Amino acid sequence: MELHTRTLTELARGLAAREFSAVELARALLERIERAQRPLNALISVTADGALAQAAAADREIAAGHAGPLTGIPLVHKDIFCTEGVRTTCGSRMLENFIAPYDATVVAKLKRAGMVMLGKANMDEFAMGSSNETSFFGPVRNPWNTRLVPGGSSGGSAAAVAARLTPAATATDTGGSIRQPAALCGVTGIKPTYGRVSRYGMIAFASSLDQGGILTTSAEDAALVLGTMAGFDPRDSTSVERPVPDYRAELGASIAGLRIGLLKEFFEEGLEPESGQRVRDALTAFERLGAKLKEVSLPSIALSVPAYYVVAPAECSSNLARYDGVRFGYRCQDPRDLADLYRRTRGEGFGAEVKRRIMTGTYVLSAGYYDAYYLKAQKVRQLIASDFERAFGEVDVIMGPTTPTPAFELGAKTADPITMYLNDIYTIGANLAGLPAMSIPCGFAGELPVGLQLIGPHFAEARLLNAAHAYQRETDWHRRIPPGYA
Amino acid sequence: MESAWETVIGLEIHAQLATKSKIFSGSATAYGAPPNTQADLVDLGYPGVLPVLNGAAVGMAVKFGLAIGAEVAAHSVFARKNYFYPDLPKGYQISQYELPIVARGALTIVLDDGTRKRIGITRAHLEEDAGKSLHEELARLTGIDLNRAGTPLLEIVSEPDLRSAKEAVAYMKKVHTLVRYLEICDGNMQEGSFRCDANVSVRRSGAEKLGTRAEIKNLNSFRFVEKAINYEIARQIELIESGGKVIQETRLYDPDAGETRSMRTKEEANDYRYFPDPDLLPLALGSSTIEDVRRTLPELPDEKAARFSRQYGLSEYDAGVLTASRELAAYYEEVAREVPGEPKLAANWVMGELAAALNRDGLEIEASRLGAAQLAGLLKRIADTTISGKIAKEVFEAMWTSGRDADAIIEEKGLKQITDSSAIERVIEEVMAKNPGQLADYRSGKDKLFGFFVGQVMKATQGKANPAQVNELLKRKLSA
Numbered sequence: 001m002e003l004h005t006r007t008l009t010e011l012a013r014g015l016a017a018r019e020f021s022a023v024e025l026a027r028a029l030l031e032r033i034e035r036a037q038r039p040l041n042a043l044i045s046v047t048a049d050g051a052l053a054q055a056a057a058a059d060r061e062i063a064a065g066h067a068g069p070l071t072g073i074p075l076v077h078k079d080i081f082c083t084e085g086v087r088t089t090c091g092s093r094m095l096e097n098f099i100a101p102y103d104a105t106v107v108a109k110l111k112r113a114g115m116v117m118l119g120k121a122n123m124d125e126f127a128m129g130s131s132n133e134t135s136f137f138g139p140v141r142n143p144w145n146t147r148l149v150p151g152g153s154s155g156g157s158a159a160a161v162a163a164r165l166t167p168a169a170t171a172t173d174t175g176g177s178i179r180q181p182a183a184l185c186g187v188t189g190i191k192p193t194y195g196r197v198s199r200y201g202m203i204a205f206a207s208s209l210d211q212g213g214i215l216t217t218s219a220e221d222a223a224l225v226l227g228t229m230a231g232f233d234p235r236d237s238t239s240v241e242r243p244v245p246d247y248r249a250e251l252g253a254s255i256a257g258l259r260i261g262l263l264k265e266f267f268e269e270g271l272e273p274e275s276g277q278r279v280r281d282a283l284t285a286f287e288r289l290g291a292k293l294k295e296v297s298l299p300s301i302a303l304s305v306p307a308y309y310v311v312a313p314a315e316c317s318s319n320l321a322r323y324d325g326v327r328f329g330y331r332c333q334d335p336r337d338l339a340d341l342y343r344r345t346r347g348e349g350f351g352a353e354v355k356r357r358i359m360t361g362t363y364v365l366s367a368g369y370y371d372a373y374y375l376k377a378q379k380v381r382q383l384i385a386s387d388f389e390r391a392f393g394e395v396d397v398i399m400g401p402t403t404p405t406p407a408f409e410l411g412a413k414t415a416d417p418i419t420m421y422l423n424d425i426y427t428i429g430a431n432l433a434g435l436p437a438m439s440i441p442c443g444f445a446g447e448l449p450v451g452l453q454l455i456g457p458h459f460a461e462a463r464l465l466n467a468a469h470a471y472q473r474e475t476d477w478h479r480r481i482p483p484g485y486a
Numbered sequence: 487m488e489s490a491w492e493t494v495i496g497l498e499i500h501a502q503l504a505t506k507s508k509i510f511s512g513s514a515t516a517y518g519a520p521p522n523t524q525a526d527l528v529d530l531g532y533p534g535v536l537p538v539l540n541g542a543a544v545g546m547a548v549k550f551g552l553a554i555g556a557e558v559a560a561h562s563v564f565a566r567k568n569y570f571y572p573d574l575p576k577g578y579q580i581s582q583y584e585l586p587i588v589a590r591g592a593l594t595i596v597l598d599d600g601t602r603k604r605i606g607i608t609r610a611h612l613e614e615d616a617g618k619s620l621h622e623e624l625a626r627l628t629g630i631d632l633n634r635a636g637t638p639l640l641e642i643v644s645e646p647d648l649r650s651a652k653e654a655v656a657y658m659k660k661v662h663t664l665v666r667y668l669e670i671c672d673g674n675m676q677e678g679s680f681r682c683d684a685n686v687s688v689r690r691s692g693a694e695k696l697g698t699r700a701e702i703k704n705l706n707s708f709r710f711v712e713k714a715i716n717y718e719i720a721r722q723i724e725l726i727e728s729g730g731k732v733i734q735e736t737r738l739y740d741p742d743a744g745e746t747r748s749m750r751t752k753e754e755a756n757d758y759r760y761f762p763d764p765d766l767l768p769l770a771l772g773s774s775t776i777e778d779v780r781r782t783l784p785e786l787p788d789e790k791a792a793r794f795s796r797q798y799g800l801s802e803y804d805a806g807v808l809t810a811s812r813e814l815a816a817y818y819e820e821v822a823r824e825v826p827g828e829p830k831l832a833a834n835w836v837m838g839e840l841a842a843a844l845n846r847d848g849l850e851i852e853a854s855r856l857g858a859a860q861l862a863g864l865l866k867r868i869a870d871t872t873i874s875g876k877i878a879k880e881v882f883e884a885m886w887t888s889g890r891d892a893d894a895i896i897e898e899k900g901l902k903q904i905t906d907s908s909a910i911e912r913v914i915e916e917v918m919a920k921n922p923g924q925l926a927d928y929r930s931g932k933d934k935l936f937g938f939f940v941g942q943v944m945k946a947t948q949g950k951a952n953p954a955q956v957n958e959l960l961k962r963k964l965s966a
Binding site for chain 1: 532534536568759760761
């Protein structure tokens with residue numbers, strides 16, 4: 001079996017058995033990255049030298065018998081995570097040449113675990129987008145069909161994992177940015193509970209919604225990496241001080257009796273029929289495994305998109321104020337005065353979608369509008385959170401589609417931002433309520449992968465991962481590789 | 487003319503909290519380091535970094551709240567105040583807006599006529615300071631020094647209860663004394679550790695509606711506060727009386743010109759778009775935490791002054807002066823303890839000779855050339871009549887210059903008072919013998935010559951004769 005077709009868990013086994021070295025593995029994947037770069041544009045930076053050095057170090061660890069379960073395993077970081085000495089662009093011209101002087105906590109933890117960084121993944125600018133078309137470094141293309149988008153904002157991460165350029169890629173999810181591209185590219189992605197993974201060094205889009213997670217080809221792999229990424233970080237006041245379970249050790253438990261909530265609102269109009277059918281098929285499969293299905297309703301969920309598009313832009317308008325051309329990042333040529341410096345630096349450094357959200361956010365926080373928009377949106381957020389809480393009184397996991405449709409064509413939705421925003425209609429609720437959620441492949445609509453979404457109560461990552469793993473033991477959708485990348 | 491007008495003033499005092507590190511980062515807060523050497527990635531607002539609240543700053547804010555009898559919030563919230571300025575790295579300042587940590591307290595000031603006035607304190611909240619823009623040092627460029635960025639501040643907002651510049655200064659001094667007592671602020675106004683903005687308006691006497699106010703920014707001395715407010719009052723009254731209208735604006739005081747100047751009007755003011763900072767959880771304080779802080783409160787200035795009056799029999803004024811700082815009060819108490827039964831003498835010397843000497847050399851009490859025990863050593867010699875008060879002043883000066891103890895100086899210079907009656911009598915007899923003319927005149931009724939004889943005796947003894955004894959013996963001898 002070729003190295004790239006193996007899951008992370010299988011690669012770890014191979015490395016431990018000295019079947020191949022970490023350097024050989026890194027070389028093989030770097031070669032694939034090079035070949036895939038032109039059609040997919042999945043990576044913004046490739047760090048071949050660093051990767052080979054890290055791989056060599058990993059091999060020494062393995063030889064010395066000091067290896068951990070992730071030693072020598074390659075990965076790609078979404079370019080939103082700061083990496084010391086390697087540029088971190090956040091998909092923006094504003095940070096085109098920004099080299100962070102420090103590692104994000106997630107990066108540091110995975111580095112300490114011996115993982116080998118192959119490069120930095122392309123993404124929507126400042127994680128604002130659902131198609132990876134807002135990147136200053138050009139759009140990422142979907143490995144299943146290069147005329148189509150991979151989803152966003154973690155489109156580069158998802159495409160890289162789908163095309164088997166890396167067994168794992170870090171990602172972030174503010175309104176669906178892990179799950180939506182996972183669904184569109186046919187890979188496994190988990191967004192943990194808000195506060196589970198440190199946000200330190202993860203460039204902020206909307207701080208109260210942003211959460212780091214991981215994209216892999218299987219739930220088992222995700223369990224392994226997430227266990228290493230997660231945990232309290234004294235540098236992030238919103239991270240939660242609570243022990244991290246051994247997610248992988250908890251896999252394999254029977255899911256007989258698991259109460260699955262079918263979210264009524266997610267199966268209504270707007271859901272493309274074939275995708276809907278694949279999701280229903282998956283639910284039937286869960287039933288066969290002994291799970292109990294039950295319809296649940298979240299009456300306020302329809303308000304999630306409008307609430308999100310008030311809260312997220314409000315926070316982003318403030319979070320992105322630091323990009324002013326004074327200390328780092330892009331600065332316009334020959335500013336006449338201070339106002340000119342601000343106006344042109346930000347006007348030239350940010351793309352259209354980022355500017356639209358900064359404008360929206362500035363507006364909703366302005367005197368006279370704050371109560372009508374921001375405060376109202378926060379109340380809606382509370383309603384949605386209590387909807388979920390009520391539902392989780394009846395069921396253990398909520399399941400439904402991740403997206404209304406499979407991948408769409410590049411340019412199809414760029415003209416109308418609202419159409420684009422509606423792509424996240426099923427994913428945003430979990431962010432507003434801070435809940436853990438996953439997307440796993442559950443079949444195809446035509447030739448395109450369809451994602452099944454799993455949402456759990458706070459800190460129920462282990463339950464989600466176990467349910468996904470149980471499903472993946474019975475199915476092989478997650479092992480399907482896009483033609484041309486097999 | 488002024489009696490036709492009433493002035494309304496509220497102060498916003500910024501006290502820099504005396505923490506070792508910044509409010510949201512681990513950088514040091516020490517003053518005067520080379521530019522940008524005390525600013526880490528958090529202070530620089532780098533992409534991806536996050537603030538972490540410094541617990542020491544919270545403890546200090548709680549201390550202040552308890553000391554002014556305010557409510558300390560069990561739940562307060564940090565908010566972002568958004569505006570662009572080059573010395574504000576994140577493009578927002580982390581402050582507290584709707585839910586401050588301290589609310590509804592008060593302090594009492596004493597007015598010139600001795601009456602007491604309660605000044606309400608609306609709120610006190612925690613926030614971070616901005617950096618500094620340096621416009622002078624670089625030609626055609628503005629330098630940015632971010633050493634100060636992220637320094638913890640307690641902003642103390644008074645009610646508009648102050649009615650004159652004098653009251654404003656009295657209140658500001660009161661707060662200044664308090665924060666130093668609590669050891670939460672070094673009070674150094676030159677370095678900007680303690681400064682204020684003054685909101686000033688005027689209205690016709692008896693009017694209920696407040697006049698339009700102007701805010702004078704960044705006053706960093708008591709003198710400037712008084713001058714700026716008085717200038718502003720006169721400006722507003724003159725403006726209204728000549729048919730104009732005060733506009734709501736921010737003004738700057740120019741100490742060289744002695745005037746305030748418009749900085750920006752309300753229309754030009756920023757819309758700060760406050761909202762809760764999503765990077766920081768709401769600050770929750772349990773009652774046990776608050777009680778723990780309460781136990782660390784020192785004796786407060788007003789309590790101490792009342793005790794001084796009671797315990798040492800001092801006037802309210804003297805007690806107020808001696809408790810103006812914790813260090814001065816401690817010094818006085820040590821002197822009073824060392825010289826039992828003479829608290830008034832101790833007060834007079836601490837407030838008199840010692841204060842004058844400190845003032846002359848520009849020293850604070852902590853840096854006094856004479857320790858309390860040394861001053862007490864001198865006062866003991868007055869109390870036991872070894873030396874007179876007049877000689878004591880001479881000894882004090884010698885002690886101040888040399889740093890030596892009183893006894894050594896008295897001994898060396900032979901300043902010990904002569905209290906031996908026979909010795910004094912001998913001198914008197916000598917003086918009488920040397921001045922037969924004056925003696926005859928005195929005896930024939932020129933009473934005024936008594937002083938002449940006292941002077942001659944004191945001169946002959948180099949001032950060391952006990953004056954009371956000299957008086958008594960002279961009277962007897964001259965009339966004999």
